[in-house]
Amino acid sequence: MNSLLIQGLLNGLILGAIYGLIGLGLNIVYGVLRVVNFAHGEFLVIGAYFAWVLLQYLGINPLLALPISFVVFFGVGYLLYFLLVPRMSKSDDPETSSLLLMFGVSIALSATLLLVFEADSRTLEFAIEPVFLSFGQIILPTIRLVALLISVLLVAALAYFLYRTQVGKALRAIIMNKDAVSIVGINAERLSGVAFGLGIALAAATGVIVALVFPAFSPFMGNDYTLIGFVVIVLGGLGHPIGALIGALLYGVTEQVAAVYFNPSIATILGFSLMIAMIFIRPSGLLGQRQLR
Amino acid sequence: MLTVRNLRKSFGGLQALAGVDITLPDESILGVIGMNGSGKTTMLNCINGIYIPDSGDIALDGASLLGLPVHEVAGRGVGRTFQVPRVFQHLSLLDNLDVAQTGSAAGNDDRYALSEYWLKKVELLRLRHNYAEELSGGQQKLLELARIMVARPKVILLDEPFAGVNPQLAQMLIGIISEIASRHHCAVILVSHDLTSIYQLSHHIIVMNEGAILTQGDAATVKSDPAVIEAYLGA
Numbered sequence: 001m002n003s004l005l006i007q008g009l010l011n012g013l014i015l016g017a018i019y020g021l022i023g024l025g026l027n028i029v030y031g032v033l034r035v036v037n038f039a040h041g042e043f044l045v046i047g048a049y050f051a052w053v054l055l056q057y058l059g060i061n062p063l064l065a066l067p068i069s070f071v072v073f074f075g076v077g078y079l080l081y082f083l084l085v086p087r088m089s090k091s092d093d094p095e096t097s098s099l100l101l102m103f104g105v106s107i108a109l110s111a112t113l114l115l116v117f118e119a120d121s122r123t124l125e126f127a128i129e130p131v132f133l134s135f136g137q138i139i140l141p142t143i144r145l146v147a148l149l150i151s152v153l154l155v156a157a158l159a160y161f162l163y164r165t166q167v168g169k170a171l172r173a174i175i176m177n178k179d180a181v182s183i184v185g186i187n188a189e190r191l192s193g194v195a196f197g198l199g200i201a202l203a204a205a206t207g208v209i210v211a212l213v214f215p216a217f218s219p220f221m222g223n224d225y226t227l228i229g230f231v232v233i234v235l236g237g238l239g240h241p242i243g244a245l246i247g248a249l250l251y252g253v254t255e256q257v258a259a260v261y262f263n264p265s266i267a268t269i270l271g272f273s274l275m276i277a278m279i280f281i282r283p284s285g286l287l288g289q290r291q292l293r
Numbered sequence: 294m295l296t297v298r299n300l301r302k303s304f305g306g307l308q309a310l311a312g313v314d315i316t317l318p319d320e321s322i323l324g325v326i327g328m329n330g331s332g333k334t335t336m337l338n339c340i341n342g343i344y345i346p347d348s349g350d351i352a353l354d355g356a357s358l359l360g361l362p363v364h365e366v367a368g369r370g371v372g373r374t375f376q377v378p379r380v381f382q383h384l385s386l387l388d389n390l391d392v393a394q395t396g397s398a399a400g401n402d403d404r405y406a407l408s409e410y411w412l413k414k415v416e417l418l419r420l421r422h423n424y425a426e427e428l429s430g431g432q433q434k435l436l437e438l439a440r441i442m443v444a445r446p447k448v449i450l451l452d453e454p455f456a457g458v459n460p461q462l463a464q465m466l467i468g469i470i471s472e473i474a475s476r477h478h479c480a481v482i483l484v485s486h487d488l489t490s491i492y493q494l495s496h497h498i499i500v501m502n503e504g505a506i507l508t509q510g511d512a513a514t515v516k517s518d519p520a521v522i523e524a525y526l527g528a
Contacts, residue, residue, distance in 0.1 A: 166395045173381040173392045180379035183341070184393040185367035185444055 003137035008260035009253060014144045016252025017151035018209055022225055023232035023244030024158060025202030031175040031239035032195035033085060035098040039106035041226030043200050045113060047073065047207020048217045052122050062126050062212055066150065069204040077200025081193040106222060113219035121216035147213045154205065155245060162241060171195055175239060231275045237285030246286055250274065294318050295340070295371075295448050295480060300349035302335055302504075309335040310346070311504040315482075317448065322474050322481040324495030326488065326515075332504040333484045334376075337450045340482070341373045342366040353447060368396060372441030376453040378433040382426040386417055386436055389425055393440045404443075411439035414469060431458040435466065442473065448480045449473065455487040463490065470494055492516070 022044065029037045050069050054060040060068070084101065091097040128142045162168040174181045174191055182188045210225070211217055228251070233240075236247025251271050258267035278285060297315040301308070310332045317323050325333050338344040340351055342363040351358045358366050367373070381389050390408035397404060412418040415435035420428065425436060434454055441449055451470070455463045467490055473479050485491050491498060492512040499509040500521050508518045515521055 166391060169384065169388050169392050170395050173384060173389075176381045176383055177379055179363075180381065181392070182363040183367060183373055183379065184395070184440060185364050186392070186395050187362075187364050 004260050005257065007138050007140070008257040010138065010140060011144075011259075012253030012256035013249065014148045014151075014213070014252075015256060016249035017148050017155070018206060018213065018248075019228050019232050019252050020245040020248035021151055021154060021202055021206040021209070022229040023236065023248050024155070024241050025199040025206070026226075026229040027233050027236075027239055027241050027244040028171070028195055028202070029199035030233070031241070032171060033081075033098075033192055034095050035085060035088075035196070036095065036102060037199060038099060038102040038226055039109055039222070040199070040203050040229055041222035041224065042106045042109035042113070043073065043077075043203035043222075044207040044210060044225045045217060045219065045222045046109065047204030048124075048211035049113065049117060049122070049207075050204060051208040051211050052124055052217075055124060055126060062124055062208055063146075063150075066205055066208045069208050070201045073204035074197040074201035076197075078193045078197035080200065081196035082189075085192065085196065086189065106226065110219055110222055117219060119218065119220075121218040123216050124211040126212065141213075143212050147209045150209055154202075158202075158241070167191070167194065171198075231272065233285070234275050235278050235285055237287040240285070240287045243285055243287030250286075294354060295482075296350075296352050297336075297340065298350045298352075300336065300339055300351065301347045302332075302339055302344055303347055309504050310339065312349070313501075313504070313506060315499070317480045317482065319447070319480055320474050320478050321496045322470065322483055322494050324491035324498040325482060325484045325501060326486070326491055326498065327501030327507075331501040333501055334452055335504075336501075337373065337452055337482065337484060340366075341371050341450055367444065367446075370445075370447035372444060372446035372449040374434065374437045374441060374449070374451050374454060376456055378430070378437040380425040380428075380433050380436050380440065383424055385424055386412060386421045386428075389436060389440050390443045393443050397444075407443050408439075411442050414442075414472075415439045416465065431462040434458060435462065435469075438466075438469065442477070442479075446479055448482070450482045450484075452484050453486065454483070455485055455490055463487070467494060 022040065026037055026040050029035050047069050051062045051065040054065045054068065055062055088094055088097050088101055128146060130142060132139050133142050133145065162172055170181060170186055170191055171194065174188060178188055181191065232247040232251050233244045234247070235250055236243030236245065251274060254274050255267050255271040258270045295315070295317040297313060300310050300313040302310040313336055315323065327333050335344065339346045342358065342361050345360060353369055353371065358369060358371070381392060384392065387408050390411065391404060394404045394407070409418060409421070412421050415438060417432060417435060417439070425433060428436060438454070454466055458466065470481060470483065471494055474481050483491065483494060495512065497509065498512060498515045500507045500515060508515060508521055
């Protein structure tokens with residue numbers, strides 16, 4: 001295996017892990033609430049700006065900004081849930097309404113970012129020494145490896161939360177049967193708020209990672225990340241958190257390995273072709289039928 | 294003690310409950326029988342908060358349950374099972390029971406021990422790590438019963454627990470329900486078409502017809518009531 005291919009695979013793994021976090025957040029919100037969160041990418045970009053503001057004005061290290069953003073945006077998401085979702089669930093078609101509402105929220109958030117930060121791209125002025133690490137002929141930016149480590153830790157923490165804690169199990173249970181969760185004495189509305197808060201917190205934390213890994217970010221990037229999130233959850237299985245992770249790795253590796261050999265546009269086409277092929281071959285995604293085991 | 298007073302519920306022009314009164318002492322089993330559409334399940338749905346009654350009152354130990362959401366009624370000590378069990382299909386049996394103890398202050402070990410106790414009681418302990426979807430319909434009913442019992446309810450509402458259950462499981466279920474009332478100090482409302490089980494288990498029986506109580510009493514009284522024989526037993 002030549003070094004270019006290995007480099008492509010490693011880059012795919014790193015980006016796949018980041019895309020996985022995007023898909024995880026989207027899938028938790030969709031799985032629990034059946035809300036198609038079209039504003040997920042905007043919350044991610046807000047997370048990136050949040051880290052930038054903390055670094056620029058308060059001198060807070062972005063690695064510290066990451067847990068801060070998670071906590072702050074969990075609270076924001078939890079409150080936003082009660083503002084937006086319960087009313088929406090009373091409409092005739094809550095799923096379509098959620099898509100339209102969150103699309104509107106995404107436009108509003110993007111416009112607000114533009115108003116506050118203007119159209120110029122921003123960069124997180126932060127580096128870890130040495131800037132690059134070389135393994136034989138393979139050279140990788142250190143920050144990307146750190147981002148991979150953080151992403152893996154976040155996924156592990158989330159998996160622990162979902163599979164080992166009572167609230168996490170209840171979140172998986174509510175995806176399976178919302179009525180039954182109420183019948184065993186759990187406040188389904190409050191639990192739904194936790195799910196929405198968790199989704200938004202994951203988006204914002206991923207935004208901090210994105211700001212670390214990519215050279216620049218702007219108010220216009222939200223839709224791109226939302227789109228990537230939808231691609232990976234279609235690949236992995238709608239509503240399935242672990243499926244999103246597998247879909248993301250598949251998408252990230254395909255995109256990055258293709259970028260080694262072809263024009264970047266072809267790499268993008270291949271990534272999306274993978275999604276279209278999945279819809280034709282296995283419409284429920286890789287883990288869609290296995291639900292939440 | 295659970296008390297239901299003058300409970301009324303209509304759906305459009307259809308009166309599903311037309312003034313039902315029940316007094317359910319602690320540790321007692323109330324059998325409820327009646328034709329399909331007589332209002333049995335509607336009554337259970339009103340008691341556990343799925344439906345809001347048009348009028349009347351429901352109180353547990355003197356505190357009204359009226360207007361409380363389903364999870365709060367459960368939190369006050371009213372457990373409920375359904376004709377088609379509503380278990381969490383893709384969670385293990387242990388996790389099904391653990392979710393039902395979410396509000397509990399007990400530690401992991403105590404919760405686990407309680408879950409194992411009830412899984413053993415319903416003879417599902419050896420399957421504790423299996424997913425609920427792997428159980429038969431009858432076993433899922435047993436799991437649902439164990440799931441409400443780990444929450445230590447004061448009253449349980451059982452809707453057709455014997456429907457679709459093989460005779461062996463049904464016999465075991467009869468023993469468990471009897472023990473729930475006597476040993477676990479829990480009152481039971483048992484809705485069933487299985488008259489043999491109702492007669493065997495119930496301290497008191499009500500017969501419902503068109504949303505109202507047609508007659509009530511012990512098994513012998515109900516069996517011999519001419520109105521019941523005509524309207525329900527058909528003999």
